[in-house]
Amino acid sequence: MHGAVFLIEFGGILLALGLLGRVAGRMRFSPIPLYLLAGLAFGTGGLLPLGASEEFVAIGAEIGVILLLLMLGLEYTASDLVTNLKTQYPAGIVDFCFNALPGAAMALLLGWGPVAAVVLAGVTWISSSGVIAKVLGDLGRVGNRETPVILSILVLEDLAMAVYLPIVTALLAGVGLAAGSLTLAIALSVAGLVLFIAVRFGRLISRFVSSDDPEKLLLVVLGLTLLVAGIAQQLQVSAAVGAFLVGIALSGEVAEGTHALLSPLRDLFAAVFFVFFGLHTDPASIPPVLLPALALAVVTAGTKIATGYWAARRAGISVRGRWRAGGALVARGEFSIVIAGLAVTAGIEPELGPLATAYVLILVVIGPLTARYTEPVGMALSARFRKPAPAPDAARAAATAPAAKAGEPAVAIPAQGQAPAEAEADGELAPPR
Template identity: 90%
Template sequence: MHSALFLIEFGAIILGLGLLGRVAGRLKFSPIPLYLLAGLAFGEGGLLPLPASEEFVAIGAEIGVILLLLMLGLEYTASDLVSNLKTQYPAGLVDFTLNALPGALAALLMGWGPVAAVVLAGVTWISSSGVIAKVMGDLGRLGNRETPVILSVLVLEDLAMAVYLPIVTALLAGVGLAAGSATLAIALGVAGAVLFVALRYGRLISRFVSSDDPEKLLLVVLGLTLLVAGIAQQLQVSAAVGAFLVGIALSGEVAEGTHTLLSPLRDLFAAVFFVFFGLHTDPASIPPVLLPALALAVVTALTKIATGYWAARRAGVGVKGRWRAGGTLVARGEFSIVIAGLAVTAGIEPALGPLATAYVLLLVVIGPLTARYTEPVALWISRRRRPDEPVPSTPTAPSASSRPPEAVTDQDRAGHA
């Protein structure tokens, strides 16, 4: 009886996600807010609890996070990461300062304490690579001059996750300063070792993993990823970081083949992850934090626009491209939920989960709108202030970037996660 009930519940969840994905596709926006709303509707305090499938959904959600980070790592080569670190690190520092600090200050003002401040800083800091990639593809901006700037900011944020997640994991576990420092040292050492090995021996690793049989390739890569993620979690480094590093170590045809094979699994389990987060958030807990979430969304939308504008200006992009870059970076999504999910599991602050849910729901909807309308609105305001001055134009000729447009198109699939 329990088995039949589990199949009914889990089948209904998967079918519902598929239908919601279709609705989002027709409306041309990310399905993430619909997945979150579905979780809210059927979780704690929702319309219909799903107790029989809860444990399996929890495991599926954890696999979803691992696959999200693995696929993200597959998008980058070690040389791409090193190049971006060398040339674009000032943009990363500005991004951190403008977007992480508002979250930290908001947590402290609400009296949540320093650990919650570090967590909320991450929630407001990291943009959604998947949503942004989808938006750029939908708007036909993959060849624009500002696109390499946007990608560089996203790459630096993804790299920062390899340092940030171990810190958060150690803080949430309540370990002392010495243990936390050891955890961070291990994480940095592993990340550095993986980058070194990937640069020097990436082809050998890929050749070892490679197989002409899709079944064998899938089993080897998935097994290796789960094994490394488990070891990383045992060392309190974070399973997500372990998966990200596995993705970086693979390159060439292996990375492309793995991306093709794992994309459907990533989409399935990532959707389950967003539903799982919603299931563990009581809808009644959202209205009390809606105003703080809205205020934080407005502030950090403006700071992301400022970040993109500054980074594009530094790269020599014209005024229109600067505004487009800023507006495109506004969306938050999968990483914000991953970070908040860690805090919810640790139980450090009951209101943090609902606040993060409301915040992501707001910005995952507002983000595509700012990407489309920030430039015309900014230029309209500029004309109103200086009606006699011509507005500079920005050529949209394709430019070379450290990542080819094909990589963005691949990552576009993450928008359906």
């Protein structure tokens, strides 16, 4: 009887997620907010609380986090990460200062303490790579000049996760300064070792894992990932970091084949993870934190736009491309929920989970809108507040201007109100200032 109830509950969850995914696909936006709402409906205080399948959902959610980070690691090679770290680190520093500090300040203003401040800083800092990649594809901007800038910021955020997650794990575990420092040292040493091995011996590792049989490739990669994630968690590092490093170590055809094989599994267990997070959030706890979540969403949407604008300007992108880069970075999603989920599991602050849920729900819906409309709104505001150049009197200018010497080129006078930036082609590199 217990097994029958489990099958009915879990089958109902998967069916509901599939239908919600279809709805999101037809409306052309991320399904993450619908998955979170489904978790709220099935959880404590919801419309239909679960019983028999909750433990299995918890295991599936943990696998979902591991697969999310594994697939993220497969997107990058070790050389890509090293190159981005060398060339784009100023943008990463600006991104951290602009977007992590508001979250930390909000937690301290709410009286939640320093540990919750570190957690909420991560929630507001990390953009959603999955949502942003989908939005860029839907808008046809993958080949734009500003897209490498956007991807560089996302890569730096993902690389920073390898350092940030062990710190959060140690803080949530309540270990002392010495033990926490040891945990961080182990995490950094392992990450550095994996990057070194991936750069020097990446082809050999990929050749060892590679297989023409999809079944064997799937079993080897999935088994290796779960094994490394378990060892990492046993060392108090983070299972997610272990999975991320496995993804970095694999490259070439193995990475492509693994990505194709594991994408459906990743989508399945990631959806289960969002449901699981919603299960542990009482819907009645969201209204009291809705106003702080909305204020935080407005502030950090603005800071993300400023981050993208600054990074694109530093790369020499035109004004239109700068606005597009900023608007594309607004969405938060899977990693914000992963970070908040660690805090919810540790039980450090009851209101942190509801606040993170409301915050992500707001920005995962607003993110695609800012990606689409930040550019026209920004250009309209720039044109409105730009001071037009005074129009010279043509006759007086002709009378007072000295005659051009023979052989000298004539100087063209720009039309009234025309600014040099307006001559830049859409998405092209801006001329040097």
